[in-house]
Amino acid sequence: MKSAFKRALITSAALSVTAMGLAAPAFAQDAAPEAAPVEDGTTVVVTARRRDETLKAVPIAVSSFSAEKLGRTGAPDITSLQQQTPNLTLQVARGSNSTLIAFIRGVGQQDPLWGFEPGVGLYVDDVYIARPQGAVLDIYDIQRIEVLRGPQGTLYGRNTIGGAVKYVTKPLGHETAFTAKAVLGSYNNQNLTLSGALPLGDTLTVGAAVASLKHDGYGKNLNTGAEHYNKDVLAYRLSADWTPTDDFTARFNYDNYTDNSAPRHGHRETVAKNAFGGTLYTGANAYIGLPTDSIYDTYAGIGDDNKVVNDGASATLEYRVNDTWTVKSITAVRKGRTDTVIDFDGTPRDALDVQAYYGDSQASQEFQVLYSGEHWSTVAGLYYLNSTAEGAFDTRLGTYDAYAGLGAIYAKFANGLTALTAGKVRTQSWAAFFDSSVRINDKLSFSIGGRYTEDHKTGTVYKANYYGRRSPAFGGTTFLTANPDLKTNYANDRTFSAFTPRVSVSYNFTGDLTGYASVSSGFKSGGFDMRGDASVTPNTVNGYKPEYVVTQEIGLKGSMFDDRLNFAADIFSSKYTDVQITRQTTVGSTVASQVENAGKANMKGAEFEGTFRFTPNLTASATIGYIDAEYEEFLSYNVTTGVTTNIAGAAKFQNTPEWTNSFGLTWRSQVAGGQLVIAPQASYRSGQQQFEFALPALDQPAFWLYDLGASWTAPSGHYKVGVYGRNLTDEEYRVGGYNFPANGFGNSVTAFYGPPKTFMVSLEYKY
Known part of the structure; x- marks a missing residue:
């Protein structure tokens, strides 16, 4: 049945595209006015191409989610988008609370270590967020979120080869406004958000939004008694809009x-083993080395301290020179710091315990020139980024109790071995870009664009083993002249450059049915492996190369049956080359890391998003995503034999389920003079691997999630009450994992899980 459904979907998409032709892009002067998005999507305005265009006309595979749409089922943060977007994976990174892992159409980056680049770009109000730490953005005070699928290298540049996620905050407007929302729920959930805007005269409006987001842990650290999988977040934004003339506007933002x-x-997920393959914990303590009854519990012994702080400021200036020309400047600075611990083996044993910090900073400047004429529109600009990412972590490699009785000179060995990994990467990137659309006639138009990007990276990497519980980077001391056992110590720099073009042709069959065909490209920058062990993989000092994607896509968007059906469909085929693969391999008493440009891959698939209005009060929605991603070549260096072989037949794409589907209903009715909205939703993800090679203990089988929201808005519009349930069947599903199966590391295979069943009640007041 699955194969028949797959064939039917692809055949339907192919027939639709064959019948459709190619769609006319909306020009700036024809764009719909800024309006609240409506259920059928006909008036939704997006900025996927850096100018206002209607969603159903833009020749890109893009999903748009208004605050109202996301709020129907109580979506807490941007990871909820993967339940309603084809071929999208957005998850909280393994071993973290607020680090983002993003994949679109098979392209992304699972490892959030400093120096590694994401494959999906994240933007907040057109400001690029370079690092994934603190990037699991909570949904509050937003206007909409856009998900752009496929390479966005022309307008968004490096590291958007999978796509981009655009988080657009709510405009301040020119009137006094205030919103307060309180949410109480399962696990002592206590969320409070406040936002408002205040005009100060005719030209200046100031605004603020603050969110305090808390809930108790889904589980517990059974060793220390601390909460596990809890949440304790405080976030706020300050904004000001200044419009001294009709032609000039400025917006200033600060967020923390x-x-x-x-x-x-x-x-x-497995029983803890000792170095000889026997059970590590026996007798009365045997339970410590077994999987806990609750998937959210742990026996970790390293501690429970963690803190992530990010903040940034931006200024967006826009000047309308005349009716056709506009210039725009976007200036931004950001910085972040993470201090954390991770216990990889999940037991009180002093092994595979990690103490770490990450630090990053970035400054960016973008200039845009926009032209909007009767038959031609364009955006062109220059972009500069100066960023630094650094960090260090200690990894406990185990204790050496055998040395404890051999005299004072050896007593220090009883504290075991600690591996220090530290480094820094500075990136200076500049780019020049343009994207132009030309209308040939009322039916036919085309667009062409390109971007030249040059990255200069300077990397330093240090890796060494120290005797003792901590390295000098975390307050330890160095013992003996033979210590440390130096593995890596180098500094190097490289320059990477690429030209990433995009071409599309569009045709407008009717006012309600449009289509497009496009070829787009993107690249993800190369760099240096911060974990690289030069004693095992000496080529690590040379860094790794960029990876590239070229995608061909045809799509159909529009409405039918008197606007009762609104939809967007596409089929795509991508060539993926120089694929960057991050691998860690156990070698003796250490773990060797390597980043390989493993080779080539092909991805092809189809996507559908649609809503159907049965009655004025009842609407159904559906999304279907299918992808067939295969490695054509996977060249891997074996650190044990020193031989490079092609193992494409054994490798699969990580975090890329073949099917990503969702189905929902929205029912509206007038009750007690107000509006009642009930919205059930079901989402499906087929089985997926956590890594390129199958690991039955960690890989996630297919699963469904079911959510339900019900809200009532008072006749005045000032009050809204909501009740929400998420993961109603209490599905247990993995979102990440670590694999250190060697007995010397305790046979440590650990997994991280998505949230359990939760219920929430909300009360919202708007003025």
């Missing part, structure tokens, strides 16, 4: 995010 949630140590 602080996460004091406890660290996540994972759930042990």
Whole structure:
């Protein structure tokens, strides 16, 4: 049945595209006015191409989610988008609370270590967020979120080869406004958000939004008694809009995010083993080395301290020179700091315990020139980024109790071995870009664009083993002249450049049915492996190369049956080359890391999003995503034999389920003079691997999630009451894991899980 459904979907999409032709892009002067998005999507305005266009006309595979749409089922943060977007994976990174892992159409980056680049770009009000720490953005005070699928290298540049996620905050407007929302729920959930805007005269409006987001842990650290999988976040934004003339506007933003949630140590999936393959914990303590009864519990022994702080400021200036020309400047600075601990083996044993910090800073400047004429519109600009990412972590490699009785000179060995990994990467990137659309006639139009990007990276990497519980980076001391056991110590720099073009042709069949065909490209920058062990993989000092994606896509968007059906469909085929693969391999008493440009891959698939209005009060929605992603070549260096072989037949794409589907209903009715909205939703993800190679203990089988929301808005519109249930069947599903199966590391295979069944009640007041 699955194969028949797959064939039917692809055949339907292919027939639709064959019948459709190619759609006319909306030009700036024809764009719909800024309006609240409506259920059928006909008036939704997006900025996927850096100018206002209607969603159903823009020749890109883009999903748009209004605040109202996301609020129907109580979506807490941007990871909820993967339940309603084809071929999208957005998850909280393994071992963290607020670090984002993003994949679109098979392209992304699972490892959030400093120096590694994401494959999906994240933007907040057109400001690029370079690092994934603190990037699991909570949904509050937003206007909409856009998800752009496929390479966005022309307008968004490096590291958007999978796509981009655009988080657009709510405009301040020119009237006094105030919103307060309180949410209470399962696990002592206590969320409070406040936002408002205040005009100060005719030209200046100031605004603020603050969110205090808390809930108790879904589990507990059974060793320390601390909460596990809890949340303790405080975030706020300050804004000001200044419009001294009709032709000039300026917006200033400052945001701050602080996460004091406890660290996540994972759930042990296997029995702990000692170095000889026997059971590590026996007798009365045998339970410590077994998987805990609750997937959210742990016996981790390293501690429960964790803190993430991010903040940033931006200024967006826009001047309308005349009716056709506009210039725009976007200036931004950001910085972040993470201090955390991770217990990889999930037991009180002093092994595979990690103490770490991450630090990053970035400054960016973008200039845009926009032209809007009767038959031609364009955006062109220059972009500059200067960023630094650094960090260090100690990894406990185990204790050496055998040395304890051999005299004072050897007593220091009883504290075991600690591996220090530290480094820094500075990136200076500049780019020049343009994207132009030309209308040939009322039916036919085309667009062409390109971007030249040049990255200069300077990397330093240090890796060494120290005797003792801590390295000098975390307050330890160095013992003996032979210590440390130096593995890596180098500094190097490289320059990477690429030209990423995009071409599309569009045709407008009717006012309600449009289509497009496009070829787009993107690249993700190369760099240096911060974990690289030069004693095992000496080529690590040379860094790794960029990876590239070229995608061909045809799509159909529009409405039918008197606007009762609104939909967007596309089929795509991508060539993926120089794929960057991050691998860690156990070698003796250490773990060797390597980043390989493994080779080539092909991805092809189809996507559908649609809503159907049965009655004025009842609407159904559906999304269907299918992808067939295969490695054509996977060249891997074996650190044990020193031989490079092609293992494409054994490898699969990680975090890329073949099917990502969702189905929902929205029913509206007038009750007691107000509006009642009930919205059930079901989402499906087929089985997926956590890594390129199958791991039955960690890989996630297919699963469904079911959510339900019900809200009532008072006749005045000032009050809204909501009741929400998420993951109603209490599905247990993995979102990440670590694999250190060697007995010397305690046979440590640990997994991280998505939230359990939760219920919430909300009360919202708007003025």
